[in-house]
Amino acid sequence: MSNLKHLWLVVLLALSSFSAWARPDEGMWLPMLLKQMNEADMQKKGMRLSAEDIYSVNKSSLKDAIVQFGSGCTGEIISNQGLLLTNHHCGYGQIQSHSSVENDLLTNGFWAMTKDQEKPNPGLTATFIVRMEDVTKLILGDIPASLSEAEREQRVQFNIKKVQYNATNGTHYGAIIRPFYYGNEYYMYITETFRDIRLVGAPPETIGRFGGDTDNWMWPRHTGDFSIFRIYAGPDNKPADYSPNNKPYTPKHHLPISLAGIKPGDFTLVFGFPARTTEYLPSQAISEIADVSDPAKVKIRTMRLHLLEQDMIASNRVRIQYAAKYASVSNSYKRWIGEMRGLKKLDAVAKRQDLEKQFAHWVAQETGRQRTYGHVLPQFDINYTYLANNITLTRDYYQEAVLGVELLNYAQGFLDLAETIQKGTQTEEQREDIQERITQLLEAAPSYFKDYNMPTDKKVFASLLEMYAIDIDAKYHPLQLTKAMKERKFTWAGYANQLYGSSNLVALEKVQALLKMSPANIKAKILSDPAVGLLQSFNAVYSKDILPMYTKMTDDNTLLNRLFLQGLREMQKDKKFYPDANSTLRVAYGEIDGYKPSEDITYDYYTTLDGLMEKANMSDVLDYEVPEKLRELYQQKDYGPYAEDGKMPVAFIATNHTTGGNSGSPVINAKGELIGLNFDRNWEGTMSDIMYDPDRVRNISLDARYLLFIIDKFAGATHLVKEMTVLHAPAKTPEPVKKEPVEVKQKEGKSKKRSKSE
Structure with missing residues (x-):
C-alpha cells in the first residue's frame, strides 16, 4: 500500500509540475524553429500563415518588417516608405530632446506634414534581423567540460568574436551571438542597423501617456501609446549616417493594417525583442x-x-x-x-x-x-x-x-x-x-x-x-x-x-x-x-x-x-522548452481574452473612448486630462471609418507572453495583418518574467483603429494614413490643406496638478 501511495505521489508531482511548467500561450519562441516546434499548434489556434511566412531567409516575411528600436524597444514598418511605428514611451526620449519650454512637443504633440519637417535623432538606430543560425558547435565544440565557469566564459567569448568576424567580415552587417538555456546552446543573429531615424509624429502626452503612472501596468487601459518615425537610407537603400540627401528606406516587407476588428478567441501573434526573463529559476x-x-x-x-x-x-x-x-x-x-x-x-x-x-x-x-x-x-x-x-x-x-x-x-x-x-x-x-x-x-x-x-x-x-x-x-x-x-x-x-x-x-x-x-x-x-x-x-x-x-x-x-x-529537458522529453528572453527576436502567440483579477471582478477584453471620457470626467489631475479636440470628436461621434457599432475602440488584451523590450511590438492577426501595438502587461501578470499564469497574464495593446483615428481625425495627418496599407476600410479621405507641423494645444485653464506620473 505504501508503494502505491508513493507511485501516486510521483504522478501527482509530475502532473502539477507540468501544469505549472508548460502553459497554453506561454513562451517566447525562436523564429527559425517555428516550423518544427510551433507551426502546427499555431495553425490549430487559428493562424492562417506558415512558419516561412513569419521567418524566412529566402523570401520576404514578417521578420523583415520588425526592428529593434534603439536598444530597448521594438518597432515595425507600416509603409513602403520606411514609416516606423513604436510606442510613445519608446520614442519619449527623442520627443523630449526636441522639446523646450517654448516648444513643448511632449505637451502639444508633433506631426510633420511633409518629409522635410521630420526631425533627425542622432544616435537612434533601427536594427533588422537578416537571418539566424545555430552556432552551438562553433562556440562550445572545443571547450572542455572541466573548465571553471570563468575560464569557460573566456573561451566562449573568444569563440564568439571569431565566429562574428567570419560571418560579417567584408560586409556592412553586424552579428549578435547570445547564450540560450543558460549556455547550453548559442544562436547568431545577423543584423542590419540603420542610423538615420527621424521623428514623424507623436500625439500629445494627454493621449500618448493618458493615465500616466496611475494606470501604468493596469487594465482597463486607454493610453494612445504610439509614436511614428521614418527610416532613411543612402542612395543604395543601405544604412547611412544622417544626411539631408538620404531617402526613405524601401523595406522588404511592411505590415498591412486591418480595420476588421477583434473578438474573443481570435489568434494573436506578437513579434519583437523581449529583453529578459528568468523562467527556470530554482x-x-x-x-x-x-x-x-x-x-x-x-x-x-x-x-x-x-x-x-x-x-x-x-x-x-x-x-x-x-x-x-x-x-x-x-x-x-x-x-x-x-x-x-x-x-x-x-x-x-x-x-x-x-x-x-x-x-x-x-x-x-x-x-x-x-x-x-x-x-x-x-x-x-x-x-x-x-x-x-x-x-x-x-x-x-x-x-x-x-x-x-x-x-x-x-x-x-x-x-x-x-x-x-x-x-x-x-x-x-x-x-x-x-x-x-x-x-x-x-x-x-x-x-x-x-x-x-x-x-x-x-x-x-x-x-x-x-x-x-x-x-x-x-x-x-x-x-x-x-x-x-x-x-x-x-x-x-x-x-x-x-x-x-x-x-x-x-x-x-x-x-x-x-x-x-x-x-x-x-x-x-x-x-x-x-x-x-x-x-x-x-x-x-x-x-x-x-x-x-x-x-x-x-x-x-x-x-x-x-x-x-x-536535466529538466531530459526528464520532460515531450515538453517543448523555450529559451529565456535575452533581447533577441522572438515570437509569442495567444488569443484575445479577458480575465478575472479576483473572484468578484471580471475584465472584458477591450476598452473604448467612452471609458476614457469617464476617467477624464472623474478627475482633474493631469494623468486623466484630455485635449479639447478629442472631446469635440467624441461629442460629435466623428470617428471616421475607425469605429465599431458606433463606438471608438481604444485598447485590448490577449494572452501573449511578453516582457520589457516587447514595448512597440506589433500585434498581428491570423492573416499577418497589424491589429494592435503592444505597450504593457497587466499588473496581476507582471510575475510572468518568472512564472506564467494563463488565468492572469495578459499583454495590453493599443487598437490599430484608435491609432489611425488619432493620426487621421485628431491630428489631421491623413497623408500618413494614405501612405499605409489599410485593409477593410472605406475610401480614404483627402489630404488636409494645412502643411505646417501640427502642435495640438492643451485645453485652456486645465489644472496642471500632477499625480504620480512617469
Missing part, C-alpha cells in the same frame, strides 16, 4: 526576488519618485527636464510591486519546490544522473543562503541608492578618465585613448546638463544615502561616508550642501573648464573632487566586499541553472 531564487530584492528596490524608488515629483510639480522647467527620467524610474518600480504580489498570489515558490521534488526523485533513480545532477539542488541552497547574508541587499542598494544619485552616476565617467590618465601618456595609443574620453565627455555634457537640476539631485542624494546608512550593515559603509557622519554637526542636508557646493561636476561651465585643462591637471582636479572621492569610497567597498562574492555566486548559479535546465 525556488530559492524566486524567494530572494519576492522577499528581499524587489522590496528593497521598491523602497528606494518610492523615495526617489516622491522627491522628483515634488520638484516637477513646482517647476515646469524641471517637469520637462525630468519627464523621461521619472518615467524610467517609475516603470520598473511599479512592475516590481506587481511582480511581488503576483508571485505570492501564484504561490510560485511552492510550485517550483514541487517541480524540484520531482527532479530530485528523477535524479535518484539512476547512478549516472546522481553523478551529473545530484549536487544541483543542495548547492542552490548553500549559494542562496550565502547571498541572503547582506550580499544581494547591499548590491541592490549600491545600484539603486548610490548610482540612483545623478551626481555619483555622472562622476563614474570622470573617474574612468582619471584612471586612464593615471595609466600613462607616453605612447600615442594612450594619448589617443585619453583624448577620445575627453571628447566624449565634452560632447555629452550639454545634453546631460540640459536635463539636470542640481537642487533636485541634492535632495535625492541626502535621502538615498541616509537610507543606505540605515538599512545596510555598517561593515559595508564606505570610509568617506563613515567619516562624514562622525562630524559634530552632521546632517544629511548639510552634507549634500557641502559636497555639491565644492564639486566641479554639477554645472556645465565647470565641467567644460575642467576638461580643457592638461591631462595631468584634469586627473588632479577629478581625484580631488568630493563627489568622485565619495564614489571611489563606495566603489572600494563594492568591488572588494560585494562584487567578487556576488560574481562567484552568480557564476556558480549559472552553471547550476545550466545543469538544472539540461
Whole structure:
C-alpha cells in the first residue's frame, strides 16, 4: 500500500509540475524553429500563415518588417516608405530632446506634414534581423567540460568574436551571438542597423501617456501609446549616417493594417525583442526576488519618485527636464510591486519546490544522473543562503541608492578618465585613448546638463544615502561616508550642501573648464573632487566586499541553472522548452481574452473612448486630462471609418507572453495583418518574467483603429494614413490643406496638478 501511495505521489508531482511548467500561450519562441516546434499548434489556434511566412531567409516575411528600436524597444514598418511605428514611451526620449519650454512637443504633440519637417535623432538606430543560425558547435565544440565557469566564459567569448568576424567580415552587417538555456546552446543573429531615424509624429502626452503612472501596468487601459518615425537610407537603400540627401528606406516587407476588428478567441501573434526573463529559476531564487530584492528596490524608488515629483510639480522647467527620467524610474518600480504580489498570489515558490521534488526523485533513480545532477539542488541552497547574508541587499542598494544619485552616476565617467590618465601618456595609443574620453565627455555634457537640476539631485542624494546608512550593515559603509557622519554637526542636508557646493561636476561651465585643462591637471582636479572621492569610497567597498562574492555566486548559479535546465529537458522529453528572453527576436502567440483579477471582478477584453471620457470626467489631475479636440470628436461621434457599432475602440488584451523590450511590438492577426501595438502587461501578470499564469497574464495593446483615428481625425495627418496599407476600410479621405507641423494645444485653464506620473 505504501508503494502505491508513493507511485501516486510521483504522478501527482509530475502532473502539477507540468501544469505549472508548460502553459497554453506561454513562451517566447525562436523564429527559425517555428516550423518544427510551433507551426502546427499555431495553425490549430487559428493562424492562417506558415512558419516561412513569419521567418524566412529566402523570401520576404514578417521578420523583415520588425526592428529593434534603439536598444530597448521594438518597432515595425507600416509603409513602403520606411514609416516606423513604436510606442510613445519608446520614442519619449527623442520627443523630449526636441522639446523646450517654448516648444513643448511632449505637451502639444508633433506631426510633420511633409518629409522635410521630420526631425533627425542622432544616435537612434533601427536594427533588422537578416537571418539566424545555430552556432552551438562553433562556440562550445572545443571547450572542455572541466573548465571553471570563468575560464569557460573566456573561451566562449573568444569563440564568439571569431565566429562574428567570419560571418560579417567584408560586409556592412553586424552579428549578435547570445547564450540560450543558460549556455547550453548559442544562436547568431545577423543584423542590419540603420542610423538615420527621424521623428514623424507623436500625439500629445494627454493621449500618448493618458493615465500616466496611475494606470501604468493596469487594465482597463486607454493610453494612445504610439509614436511614428521614418527610416532613411543612402542612395543604395543601405544604412547611412544622417544626411539631408538620404531617402526613405524601401523595406522588404511592411505590415498591412486591418480595420476588421477583434473578438474573443481570435489568434494573436506578437513579434519583437523581449529583453529578459528568468523562467527556470530554482525556488530559492524566486524567494530572494519576492522577499528581499524587489522590496528593497521598491523602497528606494518610492523615495526617489516622491522627491522628483515634488520638484516637477513646482517647476515646469524641471517637469520637462525630468519627464523621461521619472518615467524610467517609475516603470520598473511599479512592475516590481506587481511582480511581488503576483508571485505570492501564484504561490510560485511552492510550485517550483514541487517541480524540484520531482527532479530530485528523477535524479535518484539512476547512478549516472546522481553523478551529473545530484549536487544541483543542495548547492542552490548553500549559494542562496550565502547571498541572503547582506550580499544581494547591499548590491541592490549600491545600484539603486548610490548610482540612483545623478551626481555619483555622472562622476563614474570622470573617474574612468582619471584612471586612464593615471595609466600613462607616453605612447600615442594612450594619448589617443585619453583624448577620445575627453571628447566624449565634452560632447555629452550639454545634453546631460540640459536635463539636470542640481537642487533636485541634492535632495535625492541626502535621502538615498541616509537610507543606505540605515538599512545596510555598517561593515559595508564606505570610509568617506563613515567619516562624514562622525562630524559634530552632521546632517544629511548639510552634507549634500557641502559636497555639491565644492564639486566641479554639477554645472556645465565647470565641467567644460575642467576638461580643457592638461591631462595631468584634469586627473588632479577629478581625484580631488568630493563627489568622485565619495564614489571611489563606495566603489572600494563594492568591488572588494560585494562584487567578487556576488560574481562567484552568480557564476556558480549559472552553471547550476545550466545543469538544472539540461536535466529538466531530459526528464520532460515531450515538453517543448523555450529559451529565456535575452533581447533577441522572438515570437509569442495567444488569443484575445479577458480575465478575472479576483473572484468578484471580471475584465472584458477591450476598452473604448467612452471609458476614457469617464476617467477624464472623474478627475482633474493631469494623468486623466484630455485635449479639447478629442472631446469635440467624441461629442460629435466623428470617428471616421475607425469605429465599431458606433463606438471608438481604444485598447485590448490577449494572452501573449511578453516582457520589457516587447514595448512597440506589433500585434498581428491570423492573416499577418497589424491589429494592435503592444505597450504593457497587466499588473496581476507582471510575475510572468518568472512564472506564467494563463488565468492572469495578459499583454495590453493599443487598437490599430484608435491609432489611425488619432493620426487621421485628431491630428489631421491623413497623408500618413494614405501612405499605409489599410485593409477593410472605406475610401480614404483627402489630404488636409494645412502643411505646417501640427502642435495640438492643451485645453485652456486645465489644472496642471500632477499625480504620480512617469
